[in-house]
Amino acid sequence: LFFSISFLLLIKLKLSFFIGSSEHITLRFCKFISLPFELLSRLIGFSIKISSVYSTHSDAQGYQILNDLTKKVLSKKITTRKNRGKVYEILNPNNQKLINTNRKKRSTLAKISFREEKSNESTKKQTPRTRKTTADLFGGKLFLELGETSNIYRDIVDLYNFYSPRKDSLSDSFPALIRMALRLLTEAASSDKQFRKIDTYVSKHFDEAKKCLSQDIKTLLSNQNVTKKSMVQLLHTGAHNYTSSSNLEQTLAISIILGAILSITHGKIDS
Numbered sequence: 001l002f003f004s005i006s007f008l009l010l011i012k013l014k015l016s017f018f019i020g021s022s023e024h025i026t027l028r029f030c031k032f033i034s035l036p037f038e039l040l041s042r043l044i045g046f047s048i049k050i051s052s053v054y055s056t057h058s059d060a061q062g063y064q065i066l067n068d069l070t071k072k073v074l075s076k077k078i079t080t081r082k083n084r085g086k087v088y089e090i091l092n093p094n095n096q097k098l099i100n101t102n103r104k105k106r107s108t109l110a111k112i113s114f115r116e117e118k119s120n121e122s123t124k125k126q127t128p129r130t131r132k133t134t135a136d137l138f139g140g141k142l143f144l145e146l147g148e149t150s151n152i153y154r155d156i157v158d159l160y161n162f163y164s165p166r167k168d169s170l171s172d173s174f175p176a177l178i179r180m181a182l183r184l185l186t187e188a189a190s191s192d193k194q195f196r197k198i199d200t201y202v203s204k205h206f207d208e209a210k211k212c213l214s215q216d217i218k219t220l221l222s223n224q225n226v227t228k229k230s231m232v233q234l235l236h237t238g239a240h241n242y243t244s245s246s247n248l249e250q251t252l253a254i255s256i257i258l259g260a261i262l263s264i265t266h267g268k269i270d271s
Contacts (some may be wrong), residue, residue, distance in 0.1 A: 054109055057099075179254070206228040217253075
């Protein structure tokens, strides 16, 4: 966590996918500059605090410095053999001056976006990948009536929030626990509404719930084979097949349609 590879990976996540939008900064580049994090922080004015990227520069200045760095990589001013580790030295003089001027300033949370730069690139590109839908657990926050169903829902959210920042250190099978919990939630919800079987509960509300979803989410459900007929079987699988139920995307897709069903059957009514 204390090496520049972690720093740059966090920049990828926190600065609007910086590395992803500058494809010439690869994981290989992250590895070969391999400076201790504290040194890199002093050199260009960025730091990590509680898994977020902070900078002593304004967002415009930070954009300018990081953009300069990516161009130096692209033009091979810094490679595994040339200027290795000299992140500060290869920057333009005006950016070196900015870094020196801001060195003693208090760092603040960085909010830099490189998305516009990516859309304006004029270089030849391969056929773009299919856009991947980013799915939230249950499709976002639910507001449910008080009761056991609401309690289980909150526990699952807490479980997912525990898992999300620790994915790399936890078992690949961990998402199966979330899948099992979704089955428990479905059973509680169907019992609340006097359904003897979760099959009946899901079948009754699936179509209506699906109408509330965006086209992107409907596509996600289709891609993950989450249908009116398959959903209950997928929930049952979570209790009996630990490996196959570890598909996180499929689990998120199940949670989204379940969240829509819960909003219909257990949504809190404003008084």
